Amino acid sequence: MNRDRKTLVSIVVPCFNEEEVLPIYFHAMEKIIKEMKTAEVEIIFVDDGSTDRTAEILGQFHKKRNSYRYLSFSRNFGKEAAMYAGMQAARGEYVAVMDADLQDPPEYIPLMLQTLKKGEYDCVATRREDRDGEARIRSFLSGAFYKCINRLSKVKIEEGARDFRMMNRKMTDAILSLGERNRFSKGLFGWVGFKTKWLPYHNVERAAGDTKWSIGKLFRYSLDGILGFSTIPLSVASYGGIFFCGAAFVMMLFLVIKNIFWHDPVAGWPSMMCVIFFIGGIQLLCLGIMGQYLARAYTEIKDRPIYILRSSSDEEDQMQQETFVSVHSHGDTDTVFSDEDKRRISGGF
Numbered sequence: 001m002n003r004d005r006k007t008l009v010s011i012v013v014p015c016f017n018e019e020e021v022l023p024i025y026f027h028a029m030e031k032i033i034k035e036m037k038t039a040e041v042e043i044i045f046v047d048d049g050s051t052d053r054t055a056e057i058l059g060q061f062h063k064k065r066n067s068y069r070y071l072s073f074s075r076n077f078g079k080e081a082a083m084y085a086g087m088q089a090a091r092g093e094y095v096a097v098m099d100a101d102l103q104d105p106p107e108y109i110p111l112m113l114q115t116l117k118k119g120e121y122d123c124v125a126t127r128r129e130d131r132d133g134e135a136r137i138r139s140f141l142s143g144a145f146y147k148c149i150n151r152l153s154k155v156k157i158e159e160g161a162r163d164f165r166m167m168n169r170k171m172t173d174a175i176l177s178l179g180e181r182n183r184f185s186k187g188l189f190g191w192v193g194f195k196t197k198w199l200p201y202h203n204v205e206r207a208a209g210d211t212k213w214s215i216g217k218l219f220r221y222s223l224d225g226i227l228g229f230s231t232i233p234l235s236v237a238s239y240g241g242i243f244f245c246g247a248a249f250v251m252m253l254f255l256v257i258k259n260i261f262w263h264d265p266v267a268g269w270p271s272m273m274c275v276i277f278f279i280g281g282i283q284l285l286c287l288g289i290m291g292q293y294l295a296r297a298y299t300e301i302k303d304r305p306i307y308i309l310r311s312s313s314d315e316e317d318q319m320q321q322e323t324f325v326s327v328h329s330h331g332d333t334d335t336v337f338s339d340e341d342k343r344r345i346s347g348g349f
Contacts, residue, residue: 006040008093009036009093010044010090011041011044011097012046012095013025014048014097014099015048015058016049022057024102025101028102029043042091042092043068044071045068045070046070046082046083047071047072048082049075049077055070059313066317069312070313071089071313073085080183081306081307083163083185084183084307085306094166095166096109103204109166112166115197116167122168123166123168123194123197125158126161127158127161128162128203129202129203156190161186170194174194179306180300240282244279
């Protein structure tokens with residue numbers, strides 16, 4: 001009997017205004033699922049507060065295939081929250097995360113499952129070997145980010161790493177046990193450890209629609225990663241303060257000695273003002289760094305939920321089931337007519 005049992009694989013797909021690409025994704029995944037003879041696949045779409053027809057299309061998917069589930073957020077909470085929500089809802093022995101834009105090759109999913117089933121690895125992840133078709137400024141900034149965070153953090157993040165990966169249940173539960181609000185999944189995947197096999201692939205352009213990641217959003221995402229996995233910026237602020245205090249003391253000592261022995265009055269107020277403004281800027285920078293850490297600590301202390309659901313396919317199925325049970329257990333009259341209506345019918349109008 002155990003040999004005949006199919007392995008349940010959950011695929012988490014965060015979506016934000018993806019109405020153009022979702023039908024293409026649907027057809028692409030249909031082909032992949034048919035190839036996976038020994039696995040049962042559920043896809044969990046997470047609508048991250050989309051303002052287009054994404055939620056409507058996901059509802060249609062669920063009606064066509066009951067294994068295509070969806071979660072719909074009350075507003076836009078971000079991709080990190082969507083990934084977390086999808087993993088929480090996943091029921092599979094193996095859990096995959098991928099984007100809906102097909103920049104993550106779906107044909108890798110059977111290979112990932114096959115590799116994990118051997119038991120040698122806990123996770124099969126992907127990384128891009130190149131960034132063909134991407135703007136040079138984005139490629140440059142991305143490369144600089146990976147070099148920066150790997151120098152500052154003890155957790156190594158593979159350069160070009162994607163969120164596209166498949167994990168066994170043990171690693172998935174480890175990720176879910178980390179309930180922090182300021183999430184940076186690429187770092188969390190590395191922090192929990194576990195043995196990971198990396199699959200390289202060439203960059204693929206979006207199947208349809210436009211990217212939702214602006215330069216500003218990427219910068220904030222990078223900042224979350226650095227501040228979430230390194231305290232070195234705080235050390236830099238401290239050492240910088242010590243250095244400038246020491247330099248200021250030496251400068252004052254020099255000016256005093258110069259005035260005593262050479263009777264040379266202090267001159268050059270413009271240069272002094274420049275020095276004051278420079279040191280003031282450094283102080284503000286250090287305060288800003290500390291403020292960023294305090295803001296993140298404040299967010300964690302408030303302990304607000306990572307996301308709030310507006311609706312889900314599970315709720316829809318439960319409502320339909322309750323309606324079905326109510327009709328068949330109480331009879332049509334009890335369901336259709338209220339108590340007042342039944343009294344009128346029995347006693348006459």
